[in-house]
Amino acid sequence: MRVLLALPALPALALILGCGTSTEEAGLSVSVSLAAPSSPALEGGVRTIRTDLGYEVRIERGYLATGSVGLLPCGDQHHHHLQELGSRLLELLVPKAYAHHTGGSPIELAVGAVESLLAPSDAWIALGSLAPPPDRYCGLRLTASPADGSNIGHPADGEMQGRTLRLEGTYQHDDAAEPTPFTLDAAVSFDVDLHFEAIDLGPAGDQTASLSIRKALDTWFDGIDLEADDDDAIRAAVLSNLQASLIASRR
Amino acid sequence: MTPWQRAAVRTGALLAALILGLASFPTKARACAVCSCGDPTLTTMGAEQPYQGRLRASLEGSSRTDTVGAEGVDRLHLSERRLDARIAWAPHERAFLLLTLPLLSRTVEYVNLARHNTNAMGDVELHARIFLFRDRDYDARHLVSVLAGVRLPTAPLQRGKGGALLPIELQSGTGSFAPALGLAYAHFAFPWSLYVSAATTYATPGPEGFRASRTLATTVAGQYQLHSTFGLRLGVDSRLEGKSLEGGIASPDSGGWISFAAGELLWSPSMDWTLYGSVRLPVWNALDGHHLEGPIFGTGVSYDFR
Numbered sequence: 001m002r003v004l005l006a007l008p009a010l011p012a013l014a015l016i017l018g019c020g021t022s023t024e025e026a027g028l029s030v031s032v033s034l035a036a037p038s039s040p041a042l043e044g045g046v047r048t049i050r051t052d053l054g055y056e057v058r059i060e061r062g063y064l065a066t067g068s069v070g071l072l073p074c075g076d077q078h079h080h081h082l083q084e085l086g087s088r089l090l091e092l093l094v095p096k097a098y099a100h101h102t103g104g105s106p107i108e109l110a111v112g113a114v115e116s117l118l119a120p121s122d123a124w125i126a127l128g129s130l131a132p133p134p135d136r137y138c139g140l141r142l143t144a145s146p147a148d149g150s151n152i153g154h155p156a157d158g159e160m161q162g163r164t165l166r167l168e169g170t171y172q173h174d175d176a177a178e179p180t181p182f183t184l185d186a187a188v189s190f191d192v193d194l195h196f197e198a199i200d201l202g203p204a205g206d207q208t209a210s211l212s213i214r215k216a217l218d219t220w221f222d223g224i225d226l227e228a229d230d231d232d233a234i235r236a237a238v239l240s241n242l243q244a245s246l247i248a249s250r251r
Numbered sequence: 252m253t254p255w256q257r258a259a260v261r262t263g264a265l266l267a268a269l270i271l272g273l274a275s276f277p278t279k280a281r282a283c284a285v286c287s288c289g290d291p292t293l294t295t296m297g298a299e300q301p302y303q304g305r306l307r308a309s310l311e312g313s314s315r316t317d318t319v320g321a322e323g324v325d326r327l328h329l330s331e332r333r334l335d336a337r338i339a340w341a342p343h344e345r346a347f348l349l350l351t352l353p354l355l356s357r358t359v360e361y362v363n364l365a366r367h368n369t370n371a372m373g374d375v376e377l378h379a380r381i382f383l384f385r386d387r388d389y390d391a392r393h394l395v396s397v398l399a400g401v402r403l404p405t406a407p408l409q410r411g412k413g414g415a416l417l418p419i420e421l422q423s424g425t426g427s428f429a430p431a432l433g434l435a436y437a438h439f440a441f442p443w444s445l446y447v448s449a450a451t452t453y454a455t456p457g458p459e460g461f462r463a464s465r466t467l468a469t470t471v472a473g474q475y476q477l478h479s480t481f482g483l484r485l486g487v488d489s490r491l492e493g494k495s496l497e498g499g500i501a502s503p504d505s506g507g508w509i510s511f512a513a514g515e516l517l518w519s520p521s522m523d524w525t526l527y528g529s530v531r532l533p534v535w536n537a538l539d540g541h542h543l544e545g546p547i548f549g550t551g552v553s554y555d556f557r
Contacts, residue, residue, distance in 0.1 A: 021369070021370045021371075022367070022368065022369045022370075022371075022409075023367075023368045024365070024366070024367050024368075025365060025366040025367075025368075026365055027361055027363035027364040027365025027366070028363040028364055028365075029363065105324055105325075106323075106324065106325070106362050106363060131361065131362070131363035131365065132362070132363055133323045133362040133363060133364075134363075134364060202364075203364065
């Protein structure tokens with residue numbers, strides 16, 4: 001009987017002492033960073049690009065804004081559609097009221113950033129870490145969108161407010177006598193899916209991974225006749241070339 | 252720890268000391284609760300017949316699971332093991348006081364397989380059962396009682412990664428006082444007995460805009476005494492709950508209705524001792540949002556001191 005008397009004393013003792021223990025086991029995580037342009041080389045604070053149409057473009061000032069980055073599972077899209085159809089049929093038979101809990105997606109980093117395109121080539125911006133569920137991941141979806149004041153790295157002068165891309169500099173055709181100043185602004189949003197060699201995240205695979213989004217500016221003005229094309233055509237072509245130049249890989 | 256929690260801890264410690272003091276009084280070698288109340292029905296804690304000075308203690312271990320949130324998005328899976336130490340004391344033939352001291356061991360698993368293990372005190376509960384009606388003083392057949400109690404915010408609030416409070420459904424306690432009020436009816440017609448109760452719990456606001464669900468819990472249970480030492484109890488436990496608040500905003504994965512089919516086996520190996528094992532299966536889960544509660548398994552022992 002004394003034993004029984006003593007047992008209720010244990011929680012009471014814990015209460016009196018206010019004791020409690022807590023331990024944490026880290027889960028799966030993926031860190032994502034934005035690397036500064038790898039080429040062309042930065043010389044004297046300027047990047048100089050030679051285009052396929054014979055122009056020399058000097059970038060003297062440039063920024064690119066990123067709105068979010070998300071992991072892309074490898075899953076077969078057709079298979080996913082069938083699964084979704086099955087789930088919908090099941091829901092018709094057994095209705096469920098689903099509502100989303102607060103907390104956001106574990107495979108999306110909704111962290112905006114503004115990167116300088118004239119940062120040293122070995123520089124990078126850490127966007128943060130994702131805490132994804134176990135899966136096989138094959139890519140990153142980068143969403144570029146107009147910056148606001150909350151973006152990491154937003155220039156102090158607010159120059160990128162409401163803008164996705166800004167380039168300032170000069171261009172000069174091989175035949176031209178003098179360089180022509182130019183400014184290119186874009187305030188559009190776009191998604192780019194960047195594929196990489198599959199990563200298996202899970203108990204039997206990788207526990208952590210570091211991904212980097214890299215870019216090179218060498219081709220950004222390819223196919224553009226800067227003297228003949230209008231501003232909208234130049235902007236569209238640069239954005240298209242920019243998207244094609246992005247690469248995601250493990251660091 | 253908030254001032255309220257500190258006050259609750261002191262109150263809980265005082266109550267615990269009081270109960271332990273009571274339990275340390277010299278008692279008869281054999282209480283023979285059956286002799287004192289006139290009914291041989293084996294009873295679970297909270298369903299027993301009162302007589303002045305009845306003193307009963309129990310220890311119950313149980314485990315359960317609770318899943319909140321969307322799969323692959325923000326799902327949190329809770330596994331909980333708890334030990335409830337209870338002392339029931341009747342200072343009067345028409346009043347029972349019940350103190351519950353819970354100790355919890357909890358594991359929360361996140362979608363990325365991260366785990367958070369916590370061993371801590373739960374919310375201490377103090378309840379009173381006042382018998383408004385009994386058809387006769389000895390060997391009563393019909394008993395009607397009012398239930399009143401309070402849950403004290405003694406459990407530490409748990410935070411997840413980044414320091415944000417975990418959803419209220421996954422907390423060891425509510426972080427606030429929660430008074431409760433209800434009615435119960437018990438019928439004893441050996442070897443049969445019936446127990447029906449309904450109680451509402453009104454959780455008060457807790458810290459950081461937290462507030463537990465306000466609930467109405469009902470129990471309907473019938474028991475058949477298979478043998479003088481064996482009892483089989485079957486019933487349905489249900490809970491209707493309102494929305495809980497997180498940061499002052501209603502949590503979408505809270506509220507709704509859930510019913511458990513309950514089965515319990517009671518065995519009295521010797522006088523005044525009762526061992527029991529129980530299982531509660533969620534047979535009707537109409538909880539809102541993404542919220543699934545799993546089966547609850549329990550086992551315990553109770554002893555009548557007086």
